[in-house]
Amino acid sequence: MRIALIGQSAFGKSVLEALIEKGEDEIVGVFAPPTKEGRSPDPISAAARELNVPIYEFKRLRDQEAVDQFKALEPELCVMAFVTDIVPMSMINYPSFGTIQYHPSLLPLHRGPSSINWPIIQGKTETGLTIFWPDDGLDTGPVLMQKKVEIAPEATLGSVYFNKLFPLGVQAMVESVDLVRSGEAPKISQDESQATYESWCKASDVVVDWSSGVETVFNLIRGSDPQPGANTTHNGERLFLYDAAHSSYGSSGHNPGAVVEIGVEKIIIASTDGSIAIGRVRASGGKKIGAAEWAESADLKVGDIFGG
Structure with a gap:
């Protein structure tokens, strides 16, 4: 498949590298946050350049210039790996196989931007990750895959993410792309009666x-x-x-x-x-x-x- 990857930071970089290593698909472009003056490039941008993958850095993905560039690549699948910008539906719906996204909770639980903090703060003993098909809601689209992890009694936000949700998330992204390619990727509706939402943990x-x-x-x-x-x-x-x-x-x-x-x-x-x-x-x-x-x-x- 022709894949466009939208992402950032170490997680996005690792997903890019894992898909390249898998070697089954062509990464036609990476969309990442712009490099700020005097700052180092985002890790995914640096990795894309090293791997000779085209990199596009738009301030806002909602801008028509970004949408036009995305469509010009003719992606068959869009993979969203740690995205904080608003991605327009004109971009999400464009690829023939659609768009899949990583979220670090067991949706529909803990929708929102700080979904790792809150279950730990609330004393939960379990959380997980979801690969889902984003729609025009906030973390509301159908589920493709979920993986559960234990929150150990002494675990911190850092240990849950870096030791569990990060590596397992990269693995789940690659597995999900495999399922899309084979035509076996499910679309399971979220149970809205179980939905919770928390905003940024400040x-x-x-x-x-x-x-x-x-x-x-x-x-x-x-x-x-x-x-x-x-x-x-x-x-x-x-x-x-x-x-x-x-x-x-x-x-x-x-x-x-x-x-x-x-x-x-x-x-x-x-x-x-x-x-x-x-x-x-x-x-x-x-x-x-x-x-x-x-x-x-x-x-x-x-x-x-x-x-x-």
């Missing part, structure tokens, strides 16, 4: 409420690690929290948000029904450093209250 959405309970706090921090970073305040300054773990220290005698212990590598903070160990932090405008190192620089003391 720093303002993951402010720690230390009185909400240790599991809620723990899930909030790990579901936001590394982005956007769960956060609290210390002396009126915002502090982002990473590398959280359950602590054997209880919370008895300590107010929620109180510093229970300052260790060699971690600081321990009380919630209502337990305590959380924090391994790394980042002050606003700063870099991530060890929590104990920051505690020393901030003159943190046992009994100090975060979020007050």
Whole structure:
């Protein structure tokens, strides 16, 4: 098949490389975000140039120039691998075999742009990925393929994505292209009665409420690690929290948000029904450093209250 690939970042690059390595189809063009002045090209753009695949960088795929270029390539299938721009239906519907897209959740659960963060924050033990046929809704098209993954008790956003949803997603994309080529790709309607949607997970959405309970706090921090970073305040300054773990220290005698212990590598903070160990932090405008190192620089003391 003649395939046009729309994508970006390391995931899009890996999908491109996997399809090239497979060698069954011709990649007639890659559509990627424009390279900003003074910045390095997006990984998928760099890979396309190295592989001698035509690369097209349009600021907006909705612009007629982008649509015309896409159609001029006469793609038989469009593959969307990590796309944040709005792709017009005139592009999605043009290829004779249609368009398939990767989404890192088990649709119709967790539609939206931060679909890896929210199931972890919500304490779910399972998530997954979906390859689907996009339509004019938001993550609403028929399902081609799904793969489930476990969310381990200590897993973070970073570990779920990089260790599971990333490599499994690349594999699923290649398998899905195989199914399209063979004429065996299903189109299974999503169950709208099970649909959920969450918008972007922003720093303002993951402010720690230390009185909400240790599991809620723990899930909030790990579901936001590394982005956007769960956060609290210390002396009126915002502090982002990473590398959280359950602590054997209880919370008895300590107010929620109180510093229970300052260790060699971690600081321990009380919630209502337990305590959380924090391994790394980042002050606003700063870099991530060890929590104990920051505690020393901030003159943190046992009994100090975060979020007050």
